[in-house]
Amino acid sequence: MRSKLLILDDDDVVLALLSRVFEHDEMELFTVTDGREALRIVAEERPNAAIFDLNLTGESGIDVLQEAKGVDPALAIIIATGSRAMRSAIDAMRFGAYDYLTKPFNLAALRETVRKAVECNLMTRAVRFTDRRESLQEGGGDEDVMIGSSPEMLEVWKMVGRVAGSDAAVLIQGESGTGKELLARAIYNYSRRRNRPFLAVNCAAIPDTLLESELFGHEKGAFTDAHARRIGKFEQCNGGTIFLDEIAEMSLLSQGKLLRVLENQEFERVGGRETIKVDVRVISATNRSLVQAVKEKTFRLDLFYRLRVVNFFLPPLRERTEDIPLLAELFVTRSARQHGKPIRGIAPKALKLLQEYPWEGNVREMKNVINSAVLLCKGDLLLPEDLGPLLPGCGEVRRHHVIGGGDDFAQFFLSFLGPEFDAVCRKKNGTVYESVGRGLEVALARLAMERTGNNQVMAARLLGISRNTLRDRLGGAGSTGRSGR
Numbered sequence: 382m383r384s385k386l387l388i389l390d391d392d393d394v395v396l397a398l399l400s401r402v403f404e405h406d407e408m409e410l411f412t413v414t415d416g417r418e419a420l421r422i423v424a425e426e427r428p429n430a431a432i433f434d435l436n437l438t439g440e441s442g443i444d445v446l447q448e449a450k451g452v453d454p455a456l457a458i459i460i461a462t463g464s465r466a467m468r469s470a471i472d473a474m475r476f477g478a479y480d481y482l483t484k485p486f487n488l489a490a491l492r493e494t495v496r497k498a499v500e501c502n503l504m505t506r507a508v509r510f511t512d513r514r515e516s517l518q519e520g521g522g523d524e525d526v527m528i529g530s531s532p533e534m535l536e537v538w539k540m541v542g543r544v545a546g547s548d549a550a551v552l553i554q555g556e557s558g559t560g561k562e563l564l565a566r567a568i569y570n571y572s573r574r575r576n577r578p579f580l581a582v583n584c585a586a587i588p589d590t591l592l593e594s595e596l597f598g599h600e601k602g603a604f605t606d607a608h609a610r611r612i613g614k615f616e617q618c619n620g621g622t623i624f625l626d627e628i629a630e631m632s633l634l635s636q637g638k639l640l641r642v643l644e645n646q647e648f649e650r651v652g653g654r655e656t657i658k659v660d661v662r663v664i665s666a667t668n669r670s671l672v673q674a675v676k677e678k679t680f681r682l683d684l685f686y687r688l689r690v691v692n693f694f695l696p697p698l699r700e701r702t703e704d705i706p707l708l709a710e711l712f713v714t715r716s717a718r719q720h721g722k723p724i725r726g727i728a729p730k731a732l733k734l735l736q737e738y739p740w741e742g743n744v745r746e747m748k749n750v751i752n753s754a755v756l757l758c759k760g761d762l763l764l765p766e767d768l769g770p771l772l773p774g775c776g777e778v779r780r781h782h783v784i785g786g787g788d789d790f791a792q793f794f795l796s797f798l799g800p801e802f803d804a805v806c807r808k809k810n811g812t813v814y815e816s817v818g819r820g821l822e823v824a825l826a827r828l829a830m831e832r833t834g835n836n837q838v839m840a841a842r843l844l845g846i847s848r849n850t851l852r853d854r855l856g857g858a859g860s861t862g863r864s865g866r
């Protein structure tokens with residue numbers, strides 16, 4: 382599903398510029414010049430994110446923001462301002478703006494902020510639990526489903542119900558890909574704070590020095606780049622819930638501040654003296670053992686206790702294989718629909734392969750594998766042949782399928798890239814095409830050199846490229862070979 386972005390600005394030139402910036406980003410755009418129209422779009426189209434100009438003719442972007450938040454509390458609104466209006470921009474944060482940016486825009490920063498705002502909006506999508514096949518027919522696109530019928534998962538859901546009425550801090554532990562984020566959203570959706578803000582911070586994605594200011598904000602002049610006061614996430618989601626993902630990566634300094642928020646609901650902005658009171662519920666998650674981190678003295682014991690007042694553990698998929706048939710069915714249905722393939726299910730032998738596989742990347746890995754298998758599948762049922770090549774270790778099927786794959790290179794690469802694609806996207810966001818393409822070119826160049834006994838002329842001819850290109854792709858690595866002249 383394409384995400385939707387609403388842009389409100391009374392200046393046509395700005396609208397035209399922003400339309401050009403976002404038209405390639407697979408976004409559905411709505412551009413409007415007045416507040417009433419913007420509110421109509423919010424109600425009817427439910428955009429994921431919005432950019433509102435602060436100073437509109439005859440009205441203030443902040444008033445529109447407040448009304449829009451009344452219509453859809455989850456809408457992530459970015460306020461755009463001339464730098465002189467900075468003070469009001471900061472007010473906007475208190476009224477629930479996602480962020481603010483100054484004009485003239487730094488386009489790279491703008492795109493990044495919009496991307497994060499959309500992500501933040503998607504985090505508030507509802508999560509529904511089910512342990513039954515019949516209810517897999519999903520409702521609207523606004524809802525995610527968390528499925529499982531193993532005793533472990535049923536226990537998890539009971540516990541979500543038990544803590545729904547409390548504001549206690551929640552810690553979710555589990556290997557990567559076990560569904561921690563999905564569960565965090567579910568806990569929020571079922572809590573009494575579900576109509577209040579929900580913000581997520583990935584503690585591993587932000588450098589140490591910036592994390593403190595991201596969470597707690599800073600005063601003007603607190604450090605070299607602090608040109609103006611910044612409101613941090615804790616202040617911004619006052620009354621709501623904050624999701625601290627990958628909490629084990631948090632620095633000891635930020636841990637100290639977080640402890641104080643949990644104990645006394647107060648903190649100071651970086652470089653500030655004013656004590657700020659907040660009421661925020663903390664849900665945190667980690668795929669590393671916090672007990673181990675405490676032992677290694679990289680994590681505070683007192684904070685550990687404060688965070689895990691309610692403690693969830695999501696077991697690895699290989700320890701709850703009862704969940705595999707239901708998950709497989711969900712992912713096959715979803716991905717067949719997404720790719721417009723007439724696949725009606727999964728053959729018993731193929732399901733057995735899935736149940737026997739160790740799934741180190743847990744549910745995420747299985748979802749990716751099924752997605753690739755659906756793309757590869759030629760019939761209307763997923764067969765062992767469709768899955769084998771995607772499951773390292775299922776050797777026989779792999780060799781037959783891939784090496785015998787002839788000249789269907791797309792299929793060949795799908796089987797390798799498919800299961801890794803999520804990880805690649807995370808690491809190379811924005812340069813996936815270039816990075817993977819470059820890797821392939823380098824690999825081809827090296828193989829061709831090997832095949833031709835390091836003869837550059839023959840290798841270039843074999844590949845159908847110039848010698849200069851070949852040399853470039855070999856970089857330092859292959860240039861020591863014979864010149865081939």
Ligand SMILES: Nc1ncnc2c1ncn2[C@@H]1O[C@H](COP(=O)(O)OP(=O)(O)OP(=O)(O)O)[C@@H](O)[C@H]1O
Nearest residue numbers: 526527528556557558559560561562563668744745
């Ligand atoms: N029980 C489940 N039912 C349906 N989908 C699931 C379930 N568990 C996980 N998923 C899906 O698997 C993927 C990974 O889940 P999620 O991002 O919540 O994992 P995580 O534990 O946060 O991983 P990481 O530690 O790597 O961040 C998501 O696409 C999620 O929707």
Ligand SMILES: [Mg+2]
Nearest residue numbers: 561562626666
């Ligand atoms: Mg996660």
